[in-house]
Amino acid sequence: MSSLPMILLLSGSLRTGSTNETVLRTAHAVGPSAGVATSFYDGLAGLPHFNPDDDNDPLPAPVTALRTAIERADAILVCTPEYAGTLPGSFKNLLDWTVGGTEICDKPAAWVNAAAPGRGQGAEATLRSVLGYTGADIVEPACVRIPVDRGMVGPDGLLTDQEARERLRATLELLAGASAPRPGGLGSPAGGDE
Ligand SMILES: Cc1cc2nc3c(=O)[nH]c(=O)nc-3n(C[C@H](O)[C@H](O)[C@H](O)COP(=O)(O)O)c2cc1C
Numbered sequence: 001m002s003s004l005p006m007i008l009l010l011s012g013s014l015r016t017g018s019t020n021e022t023v024l025r026t027a028h029a030v031g032p033s034a035g036v037a038t039s040f041y042d043g044l045a046g047l048p049h050f051n052p053d054d055d056n057d058p059l060p061a062p063v064t065a066l067r068t069a070i071e072r073a074d075a076i077l078v079c080t081p082e083y084a085g086t087l088p089g090s091f092k093n094l095l096d097w098t099v100g101g102t103e104i105c106d107k108p109a110a111w112v113n114a115a116a117p118g119r120g121q122g123a124e125a126t127l128r129s130v131l132g133y134t135g136a137d138i139v140e141p142a143c144v145r146i147p148v149d150r151g152m153v154g155p156d157g158l159l160t161d162q163e164a165r166e167r168l169r170a171t172l173e174l175l176a177g178a179s180a181p182r183p184g185g186l187g188s189p190a191g192g193d194e
Pocket residue numbers: 013014015017018019020021080081082083084085086115119120121
């Protein structure tokens with residue numbers, strides 16, 4: 001198991017060719033230079049509609065997988081589009097499923113707003129509010145706006161823009177800095193991998 005901080009990447013878009021997913025895939029690519037490991041959550045489409053009646057043991061398997069992914073992460077990075085002035089319903093549904101568990105409580109969390117300048121503020125405001133309700137620890141300096149347009153995406157599907165990549169790297173570093181040392185990891189009281 002890696003002793004690097006693990007950051008879970010959550011995209012709010014289900015669209016093929018999503019710009020928000022592009023941002024997170026780029027975060028994955030620059031992760032090693034930020035001293036972090038990243039993991040992309042790809043279960044959004046498979047989550048059932050939230051129903052409090054189902055928020056009991058045994059949980060639906062996709063919900064267990066989501067909560068386990070959050071539990072294993074040291075921090076969370078979200079990148080989501082705005083639909084009709086707020087979060088996509090599917091992503092709000094994901095966040096609703098986190099409320100009944102403890103996995104996200106006090107977990108450092110941040111987002112990248114990849115919308116064009118002046119856009120996406122409704123999603124950002126809702127995300128701030130809902131993450132607050134979930135108990136996540138919003139790391140304000142790590143929350144950034146990185147407007148993405150198609151011209152910034154290379155043939156490998158990643159952002160080519162160096163400034164954008166650098167800002168993503170800084171966000172990952174800030175999230176890692178806000179997370180607790182991993183048990184047994186380098187710098188933890190229990191010692192590290194030798
Ligand atoms: C149904 C729908 C509603 C949208 N509503 C908004 C909106 O309210 N504000 C906004 O800034 N963009 C809005 N958009 C634009 C999307 O946020 C934008 O296309 C975004 O890049 C999609 O993200 P993705 O490429 O990751 O799928 C909307 C798009 C769709 C399809």
